Amino acid sequence: xxxxxxxxxxxxxxxxxxxxxxxxxxxxxxxxxxxxxxxxxxxxxxxxxxxxxxxxxxxxxxxxxxxxxxxxxxxxxxxxxxxxxxxxxxxxxxxxxxxxxxxxxxxxxxxxxxxxxxxxxxxxxxxxxxxxxxxxxxxxxxxxxxxxxxxxxxxxxxxxxxxxxxxxxxxxxxxxxxxxxxxxxxxxxxxxxxxxxxxxxxxxxxxxxxxxxxxxxxxxxxxxxxxxxxxxxxxxxxxxxxxxxxxxxxxxxxxxxxxxxxxxxxxxxxxxxxxxxxxxxxxxxxxxxxxxxxxxxxxxxxxxxxxxxxxxxxxxxxxxxxxxxxxxxxxxxxxxxxxxxxxxxxxxxxxxxxxxxxxxxxxxxxxxxxxxxxxxxxxxxxxxxxxxxxxxxxxxxxxxxxxxxxxx
Amino acid sequence: xxxxxxxxxxxxxxxxxxxxxxxxxxxxxxxxxxxxxxxxxxxxxxxxxxxxxxx
Numbered sequence: 370x371x372x373x374x375x376x377x378x379x380x381x382x383x384x385x386x387x388x389x390x391x392x393x394x395x396x397x398x399x400x401x402x403x404x405x406x407x408x409x410x411x412x413x414x415x416x417x418x419x420x421x422x423x424x425x426x427x428x429x430x431x432x433x434x435x436x437x438x439x440x441x442x443x444x445x446x447x448x449x450x451x452x453x454x455x456x457x458x459x460x461x462x463x464x465x466x467x468x469x470x471x472x473x474x475x476x477x478x479x480x481x482x483x484x485x486x487x488x489x490x491x492x493x494x495x496x497x498x499x500x501x502x503x504x505x506x507x508x509x510x511x512x513x514x515x516x517x518x519x520x521x522x523x524x525x526x527x528x529x530x531x532x533x534x535x536x537x538x539x540x541x542x543x544x545x546x547x548x549x550x551x552x553x554x555x556x557x558x559x560x561x562x563x564x565x566x567x568x569x570x571x572x573x574x575x576x577x578x579x580x581x582x583x584x585x586x587x588x589x590x591x592x593x594x595x596x597x598x599x600x601x602x603x604x605x606x607x608x609x610x611x612x613x614x615x616x617x618x619x620x621x622x623x624x625x626x627x628x629x630x631x632x633x634x635x636x637x638x639x640x641x642x643x644x645x646x647x648x649x650x651x652x653x654x655x656x657x658x659x660x661x662x663x664x665x666x667x668x669x670x671x672x673x674x675x676x677x678x679x680x681x682x683x684x685x686x687x688x689x690x691x692x693x694x695x696x697x698x699x700x701x702x703x704x705x706x707x708x709x710x711x712x713x714x715x716x717x718x719x720x721x722x723x724x725x726x727x728x729x730x731x732x733x734x735x736x737x738x739x740x741x742x743x744x745x746x747x748x749x750x751x752x753x754x755x756x757x758x759x760x761x762x763x764x765x766x767x768x769x770x771x772x773x774x775x776x777x
Numbered sequence: 778x779x780x781x782x783x784x785x786x787x788x789x790x791x792x793x794x795x796x797x798x799x800x801x802x803x804x805x806x807x808x809x810x811x812x813x814x815x816x817x818x819x820x821x822x823x824x825x826x827x828x829x830x831x832x
Contacts (some may be wrong), residue, residue, distance in 0.1 A: 402824025526818055550821045598794075671821060702786045702819045 381392040384453055384462040384696065384709035399706065400467065402686045406475040409435075409513055409687060413506045417489035426499025427736035429490070432506035443683035448684040453709040464680035469530060472521050479514040481506055483540050483639065484624065488637055491628035504635045508642020510543035513687070515647050520689050520705050522547035531736030535613040539620070544613020554651075555701050559658045559675040560668055561754055569657035569742055570756040570763050572731040577648045583702045631740040649725040653677060653717065654694050657742035659754040673699045673711045674745075680710045682719030692721055715745050743767055779807055781827040786819035790827065 373759040413432050420428035454462065462468070490503040514537045521527075522534035531547070538544045549565070557563035563582025567576045592610055593603040601607050625632040660668045660674050673695035679685070684694050689705035695714040696703065717724050718737060727734045746752040755763050778792040790796060795805040796817045808822075814824040 397778060411827075450787060552815065582809050595798075595800050670826075700819070701821055 384711050389530070393454075393458060395452045395671070396454050396458060396462075399671045399686065401456065403468065403471050403689070403706070406471055406513075406517060406689065407478040410475065410478045413482055413503070413510055414485045414489075417486060417503065419487065419496075420499070421493060422660070426502070429495070429499045429506060430502035432509050433502065436509050436722055437726055440684055440687065441719065444681040444720040444723060446590070447682045449680040450685060450710070453686075454707055459707045463704055463707045464690075465706070466601045468704060469521075469527075472517055472530070473533055475514075475517045476521075478535045479510065479517065479537050479540050480620075482510050482618075486700045487628060487632060487635060491631050500631065500635065501638070504638035505636070505642050507639035508541075510702045511600065511639055511643025512539045512646020512650075514538070515543060515546065515643060516688050516691055517551065518546060523551060523701055524704075525528075525551065536616065539613045539616035540612065541640045542617040542621075543640075543644060543647065544617065545585055545588035545592075545610045546647075548592050548609060549584045551701070552591045553587040555671070555698065558698060559655050559660045559754060562657075562660065563655075565651045566593050566655040566754060567652045567657070567753045568756040569739065569750075570735075570759040573648065573652045573728045574731070575756075576652050577645075580648055580651055581644065619760050624660070624671075643742055646725075649728055650721060652692070652728050653721060655754075656738055657753050657755070658715065658745070659752055661752065671698050676712060676714070677717050678714045679717040679720050679724070681720035684722055688721060715741065778804075780830040781807055782815040782830055783819060783822050784826055784828055785822045786816060788816050788818035789830065790817075 416431035679692035
């Protein structure tokens with residue numbers, strides 16, 4: 370195994386550690402920047418208020434502009450975040466409950482945001498276009514809620530965090546995420562078996578048809594197996610997928626009952642666009658990357674070079690350092706405030722917001738990312754997670770393993 | 778009763794406690810766990826990766 374793995378040119382180095390008071394001061398000051406986790410979900414409410422006050426329904430689209438225009442611009446302007454906490458700072462920060470309380474508050478604001486936007490679109494006279502803007506905005510915030518759910522959902526042995534994860538994931542009816550992600554995606558990441566790892570040559574529109582049903586099936590199967598070991602039915606209320614699903618059903622039913630049929634398209638679009646944000650994240654996080662098998666037939670352990678990393682400052686503050694994805698997959702239980710950047714890992718040219726835009730335009734995505742994957746694998750397409758439907762064509766066009774040997 | 782530690786996240790499988798949420802009750806022997814038993818905290822290490830703790 371060792372020789373095979375080491376032949377990859379991108380074996381990751383340990384995280385570089387920033388020294389000096391300036392770096393530490395910035396890391397410590399992030400404790401206030403993380404307030405963005407509950408400020409961001411309030412943006413649709415603020416834009417809804419402006420829409421009501423001015424009578425211009427176009428304000429209901431404002432959150433869409435935040436994600437796809439303002440955040441990419443902020444990433445471009447503020448660049449990358451050079452500060453990595455040293456071991457002493459990691460020890461100091463990782464157990465501080467303050468960072469968890471921010472997540473609890475974010476859970477509350479996410480529900481307030483969804484219900485508030487549902488109220489705004491249903492109780493005032495808007496054009497269908499404005500309602501669509503409100504629904505997509507709510508969907509974007511549901512996607513941000515999945516990031517909070519992801520963070521808390523990894524803390525499986527902290528009952529309060531696990532409960533809040535279920536609550537916030539219920540905003541978009543994606544309660545199976547914790548099981549699917551922790552026990553499924555993290556185990557199978559960067560392998561052909563993982564429905565949540567995208568393959569070289571696979572467009573996001575093809576990926577989503579594999580990802581959404583595959584993720585749900587895997588979650589249900591894992592939960593059924595756990596309940597069987599406990600001697601319980603998969604339809605019992607101990608089923609954590611059903612627990613979260615029940616919260617969604619009750620909340621959506623109440624909104625439908627009180628605020629009428631407009632809730633049907635609104636909630637479907639808001640939930641669906643939330644799911645789409647997750648699809649976008651899954652698509653960009655491991656595109657084409659492949660873990661190799663050792664002599665025993667087991668995949669090598671997931672290492673930092675099996676994730677696309679992005680160290681952009683602005684989007685990392687919004688997304689709880691999720692984009693320091695190499696560290697996250699190498700150490701999944703590490704809390705967001707102490708995730709670190711790695712040197713020599715595959716890196717995205719921008720933060721997620723702009724990468725999502727590229728992902729939605731497959732030709733643009735391929736032109737930016739395919740050369741990066743080929744470089745990562747040293748031209749050996751046997752070391753790439755390739756879409757099997759396009760394997761022959763991809764190998765004919767890109768497979769040049771000799772180049773690696775010459776370079777070495 | 779033996780104890781085994783996950784080399785990534787430090788979770789300790791204590792046979793006396795088992796891993797109840799995952800359906801392995803107190804007293805569940807290490808050797809009876811399946812080979813693909815994942816660490817019930819980080820889920821990225823499996824039974825063959827765990828380290829036996831002395832005493």
